[in-house]
Amino acid sequence: MKKSTLLMLLITIALVAAGCNGGNSGGNSGSNSGSEEQGSKSGKSGKTEFLFWSPFSGADGPFMKQIVDRYNASQDQYSVKFVIQPNGEYYKQLDVALSASKDRPDLVIMHLDQIPTYQSKGQLQELDDIAANASISKRDYVEAAIDYATIDGKWYGIPLDIHPLVMYYNKDLFDKAGITAAPTNREEFEAAVEKLTDPGAGVYGYVVPTLWPQQFIFPTLVWQNGGELWDGSTVAYNSPEAVEMVEWMRGLIDKGVSPGNVQQDGENTLFLQGKNAIQFNGPWMKSQFDEAGLNFGVAPVPQIGKAKQAVYGGSHNFAIPQGVTDENVLAGIGDFLKYISSNSLDWAESGQALASIPMIESEAFKALPQSAIAESFSYVQFAPNVLNWPTISEPIWGELNNALLGNKSAQQAMDDAVAKSVQAIE
Incomplete structure (x- = not known):
């Protein structure tokens, strides 16, 4: 091969490589990479994204997905990435995720009786300030669940339901x-x-x-x-x-x-x-x-x-892992949980009795057969x-x-x- 031909070939390869690298170094790609590491960067839409894990791998999964989809469509600032983990393996998967920074969820569903154990290991963060910033009040939830999730005066779980x-x-x-x-x-x-x-x-x-x-x-x-x-x-x-x-x-x-x-x-x-x-x-x-x-x-x-x-009774609660520190993500989680407190009727349709008092007292919930379940909330006991x-x-x-x-x-x-x-x- 002539030197001139070889030179032209090398120049062409270099230009192609530079073009590929240049395409991968754009702002969206950088955000996606950060999202994989922390689950807390802006996505392609420009919204603040956060990762939400649940163990709803049964018939109840679609009901929660519908709530998430409606929330995502209701506003332009935040985007919830909803992931369902197999119920039987949920806490094993969560333990692995919490021990590493990569692919760690920003928001999780946690059974109420698991909260003391995870809190004792320093893996959950206090929710008092996050709730206050989102105008979420303990008074708006069934008292028994709130008392259980309050440890040493700090709040660690916002209840979705009482079952x-x-x-x-x-x-x-x-x-x-x-x-x-x-x-x-x-x-x-x-x-x-x-x-x-x-x-x-x-x-x-x-x-x-x-x-x-x-x-x-x-x-x-x-x-x-x-x-x-x-x-x-x-x-x-x-x-x-x-x-x-x-x-x-x-x-x-x-x-x-x-x-x-x-x-x-x-x-x-x-x-x-x-x-x-x-x-x-x-x-x-x-x-x-x-x-x-x-x-x-x-x-x-x-x-x-x-x-x-x-x-x-049991209770599904929202909890936030200790390592989630991005202020935009925390604000988004607060906004999402505030939305759920008054827009969780889809979850009630799955058969669950809601823990939000405004939802329990709503005419829409009272019209459901399972509204009778809420009659037992005054004497429910947890593990x-x-x-x-x-x-x-x-x-x-x-x-x-x-x-x-x-x-x-x-x-x-x-x-x-x-x-x-x-x-x-x-």
């Missing part, structure tokens, strides 16, 4: 049995489930789950009966009050108003088939029952225990405010399963659960 255990009942089966109202106490409940049970048709009054959602049912019954899961210094679910409620559930199986050895989700399968008249479960089930075309009602869980009315409670309490569920299957007495099962939990604490 207590609720009672679903098959209206057609109730009509057939001549029952005109949902039961509200143990006497009414026991009378109803016996009337509703029809062995010949394979219909049960109340199918006792041996696994999930006992995580909501068992605490509810213990508290109603005057017991506690945590006595202030250690676990307490082998108390006479707790054991009595385990025996009561096993008694329903022995009486035949429930089948024995119910597999995971067996109670729900039978409810969908019209073979289970009453089911205790969470608000998130509503959309599934709607899609199935069931004629069902929603009501607070009856007071089965002898001491008081109480119900176990003990104890660090690593999910790990500590894990032995309950396997031992409760043993008791409900008849493999152990209620007292022995709960004693064994306590022993295992004490080991987890130590």
